[in-house]
Amino acid sequence: MKKFLLTLSALMLVFSVVLAGCGQAEDEEDMNDTNGSGDMEEDATEExxxxxxxxxxxxxxxxxxxxxxxxxxxxxxxxxxxxxxxxxxxxxxxxxxxxxxxxxxxxxxxxxxxxxxxxxxxxxxxxxxxxxxxxxxxxxxxxxxxxxxxxxxxxxSENEGAYLVGVVAGLTTNTNKIGFVGGVDIPVIKNFELGFLEGVKAVNPEAEVEKNYTGAFDKADLGKNAAATMFDSGVDIIFHAAGGTGNGVFTEAKERKANGQDVWVIGVDKDQSIEFGNEVTLTSMIKKVxxxxxxxxxxxxxxxxxxxxxxxxGLKENGVGLPEENPNITDEILAQVEEYKEKIVSGEITVPSAYE
Amino acid sequence: MNKIFAKQSIVVPIVSIFLGLMFGAIVMLAGGYNPITAYNALVSEIFSSRYNIGETIANITPLILTGLAVAFAFRTGLFNIGVEGQLIVGMTAATIVGIEFGYLPWFVHMPLSVIAAALAGGLWGGLAGYLKASRGVNEVITTIMLNFIALYLGNYLIKAFYLEPGTARSYKIEDSASLRTDWMTNLFDGARVDLGLIIALIAVIAFYIILWKTKQGFELRAVGLNHHAAKNAGINVNSNVVKAMFISGMLAGLAGATRSLGLFDAQTIAAAYTGLGFDGIAVALLGGNGAIGIVLAATLFGSLKFGGGGMNYVEGVPNEIINVVIASVIFFVAANGIFKLIIKPFKAKRKQKGAAS
Structure with a gap:
């Protein structure tokens, strides 16, 4: 027993060293300086x-x-x-x-x-x-x-931006099956989901939306699993609002695309086509954090x-929305997106919100 | 001769820690960071202010309890990997009792919440013990599986019954159940030190007394050393297995109580394990499964964990490298048998009694 424990503990530690080593190297060049210059003058005010x-x-x-x-x-x-x-x-x-x-x-x-x-x-x-x-x-x-x-x-107002990508998804899907991968089930992410569902429904009432909350924002493997399940069931477009977990959704989509399957991912927060490429990124719901x-x-x-x-x-303040360049979306669809955008900004459409 | 023995037992861990830090320094150099400023930041992070000392203690407290929990089962020859799950179950019980029963005065409510956590953790651990005793199911397997059940059961209970709308956590526990006290918070300049520390220290004493000063403890240790011999000596092995897992689970449950009643005032819907239960395994092994050893090991572990943040902040060392540094210190301490071999020719031969070393 003792020997077993010793071996096991040694193995575990070696393993943790290896695992820690596998972590992504971060971009640290601009972090090396030790101190900001403002520390000395504690009494100074901003003015x-x-x-x-x-x-x-x-x-x-x-x-x-x-x-x-x-x-x-x-x-x-x-x-x-x-x-x-x-x-x-x-x-x-x-x-x-x-x-x-x-x-x-x-x-x-x-x-x-x-x-x-x-x-x-x-x-x-x-x-x-x-x-x-x-x-x-x-x-x-x-x-x-x-x-x-x-x-x-x-x-x-994530719901407003998500509504627009919902419109894109609803008009682009071939299988009438669309997926939503969320991070943790909190009001912010719920807000994405509600807007997205509403947007899809507005242009394509036939389409079904499958939802999956992975429960984490930092687990790409969970995102990959969720995406695999959805793609297997016939989903052809996935919108993710899952932070780092969503990177797994892109990985899965890329693999499928390489095998000839016609799948798309809608990115979140940033224009994710810059990171993951135009071949899988249909568009992104940019949130201008x-x-x-x-x-x-x-x-x-x-x-x-x-x-x-x-x-x-929100949309009005230009805090959420689609990227400037959308090479994968047809002009007709973009025109419709623009139409819905104006309706939301003018208040003609009120997108349901998860807040309140 | 005796003096040399005593000295060596201090020398070995110190040399090990030093070598671990050296190895960590090499890793940092390879990554392009200055290990001297980084270690400086590590030390100053731990000791530089009352607040930091307090936060270090807050990091150490749950590790003492989970370390004791793992060690208690080890002493009875059981490998309780389920400390993590027992902790979560205990935490959930403490949260529920802490939210309900707000009408009780604090001197009833707070102890009641803590006891609920201990009992819930104990039952969760005892379940694995019972399966082992009655059906011979290996406790490693059952406890790992029970961890998953605990994590999602806890999340479900909080989500279904106690979720505060618009948040991802339960309602706040009532003040009467809180382990936080003004005098301790003020003593440490606002750091989150609470009565959990006292609970942990009491648990250390109880751990020692139960295992080494009672007949029951003798039985437990006898089962751990050789259960066949214990059986032949007329000790009921099965009932001792259940008892050991129950007490181990209670200690884990207490660690859970210090989180929801002390550190957070509430319970968050957790995406992943806290990791404290698994760190407890390392703490118990490092501490040689003894009361004082566990306190020292938890101190080392908790200090490195908290001080690591300073290395990130001052020298910009990324979390991943900090974890390598921490792991290498612990690795060298755990593997100090290597240095004993090196030191051996220079020192008098020494009896080895430590369990893990």
Missing amino acids: NKGASDISFGMVTDVGGVDDKSFNQSAWEGLNKLEADLGTAEPKYLQSDSDADYIPHLNKMIKDKDLTWGIGFNMADAIIETAERNPDAKLAIIDNEIKDIPNIVSVTF DEAVYQVSADLVEGKYEGGSHIVL
């Missing part, structure tokens, strides 16, 4: 600081900044800020589990002027940190927090940070 003294940090949920969608988009927003306005180098901390949110946020607020919590699940941690540190400035994406003077919250992060952060640089406010970005 009398130059842009290069203002620094930003973000804490992600369990997905990394290389998830090719949600977190990466936020991180790009902060990096763009550095490039455009010359603010201090941004930093991020990735959470290994929900127990990490609060210590990571606390670490960030110590020397950052604004700390972002990226993701719905971080709300409790953001609120607790903000209340404990009334001088710190925080912001959150994807969760509505009102009336806390040092939090800005940003949410998106990067611009939201950029805008709120730039407001801080200009001294216009409005704590306690809640910002909603």
Whole structure:
């Protein structure tokens, strides 16, 4: 027994070393510098600081900044800020589990002027940190927090953007079977689903939509499995709203495409055709997390940070929508998408929402 | 001669930790990071402020409990891989009792929630013990399977009955069930240290007393050393197997209670295991399945885990490399038999009693 345990433990440790080694290498070049320059002047306020003294940090949920969608988009927003306005180098901390949110946020607020919590699940941690540190400035994406003077919250009308890609899917499908792969069953993702279903129904009432919530945002293998099951059952277009899990959906679709099967994936958060190629990416439901992060952060640089406010970005605000270039969608379909877009913006169509 | 023995038992782990850190440094150098700044950040992350010390302790607390849970079963010759599941079941029970019964005063409600967690974890572990005793089903298999059931059962119960609308977690537990206390929070400058620490320390003492100071404990250890001999000596092996798994599960359940009643005030719909139960296996092995050893091993493990965040923040070392560094320290400590062989010619021969080393 003893020997067995010893061997097993040794094996497990070797295994964990190997596994850890297999993790994706992250793009770290711009993270090597040890310190922002703003740490020394603790008394300085934003107003009398130059842009290069203002620094930003973000804490992600369990997905990394290389998830090719949600977190990466936020991180790009902060990096763009550095490039455009010359603010201090941004930093991020990735959470290994929900127990990490609060210590990571606390670490960030110590020397950052604004700390972002990226993701719905971080709300409790953001609120607790903000209340404990009334001088710190925080912001959150994807969760509505009102009336806390040092939090800005940003949410998106995902349902409106998802409605439009639903229109695309409904008009493009050949099998009349469409799939939706969600990450965790939370209101944000539900919002994608509701809009998508409604969009499909509006143009193609015959089509069935299969749904699968994988329960995780960082497990590409689950995404791949879900996609395989759907494609096997005759689905030809999958819309994913699952962060890193969705990368598995693309992998599966690519394999099928290589074998001659006619399948498409609709990407999420970013224009995912850039990452995964036009041969499988039908279009993407872009959620401009990067611009939201950029805008709120730039407001801080200009001294216009409005704590306690809640910002909603929908089609009208250009916070969600399709990419500029859609080589895989016919002009007729694009014209219809444009039509529906106008109807939603003008209020003629109200897309059901998962909020409230 | 005795002095040399005592010294060596300290020298070996220190040399092992040092070698582990050296190996980690090589990995970091290979990745293009400065290991000196990184280790500096690691140490300062752990000790630099009361807040950080508090958070380190908050990381150590559940590991002590899961380590004890694994070790308790080990001592009876059982490999309880199900600590993770027992933890989740305990956590769920604590959450449910913590949300209900809000009308009770705190000195009833809080202990009741903790006891509910311990009992639920105990029953979950005892189930595997019962299957082993009555049907001879290998506990490794049953506990692994029960882990999955626990994870999804916990998620289901929270989702179906206690989900706060618009969130992905249960309602907050009532304050009267919370393990957080103002004096401890203030003592550590807002860090999440709570009465879970006291529970863990009591559990350490109870672990020692039960196993080494009672007749029952003697029986359990006898079964663990050689169950045939124990049987011939008139010990009821089967009932001891069930008892060991029950107590092991109780310890795991307590670890669960420290999460939903202390760390979070609520239970999140979990996509994956917490990992604490599996880390508990490493903690128990590192600690040689002894009470003090487990506290030390959990301290090492928890400190590295929390301090690792500092390496990421200051030197920009990615999480993956940090995990390699942590794993190599633990690997070298666990495999310290290698260094004993190297040290042996220089030191007097020494009796080895550690279980894992």
